[in-house]
Amino acid sequence: MCNPCHDFAINDFAINDFALFTTRPYHIAIKTKIRDATPADTEIIADFNVRIALETEHRQLDIDRVRQGVHALLTDPAKGAYYVAEAEVNGTATIVGQVLITYEWSDWRNGNFWWIQSVYVAEGFRGKGIFRALFNHVDQLTKARSDVCGLRLYVDADNYSARKTYERLGMKRTNYELFETDFVLKH
Secondary structure (H helix, E strand, O other): OOOOOOOHHHHHHHHHHHHHOOOOOOOOOOOOEEEEOOHHHHHHHHHHHHHHHHHHHOOOOOHHHHHHHHHHHHOOOOOOEEEEEEEEEOOEEEEEEEEEEEEEEEOOOOEEEEEEEEEEEOHHHOOOOHHHHHHHHHHHHHHOOOOEEEEEEOOOOOOHHHHHHHHHOOOOOOOOOOOOOOOOOOO
């Protein structure tokens, strides 16, 4: 059965229509298709994740571990979902951006928060509406479901550009701070 939220023709029109209307005058939207990532996309997603870590946190990740982690998620929908943005490059559909959604149950709201993670847009495609298209896709998916109570994300405190982007999309800063004990990546 075809899910209209994942249908390229419907999705492509809605996302590109949204991406063309922006408040940033230097923003140049390009035609983008958003689709569910598949295990065949593991390599590019892992590469993007390694780039994210280096750019935003100056961390060098083990590509093999990241590749295994991406593949584990792409083969187990309970872990989350990646969505990728494709643009035409030299006549070929090329993945130029991604977003990962994971789930957190809220007993206070009797619903799931969808956490936006692993946001990446290839350097040559930034400022062209790629993340806006990915965000709009995720936002549309959440509004089509009764079990989703909201969207959340965390951002590095020094990533001012990302913070401004999320604010422009209507996301609000909360009073929560993030604490963790990381058993894999040592600080």
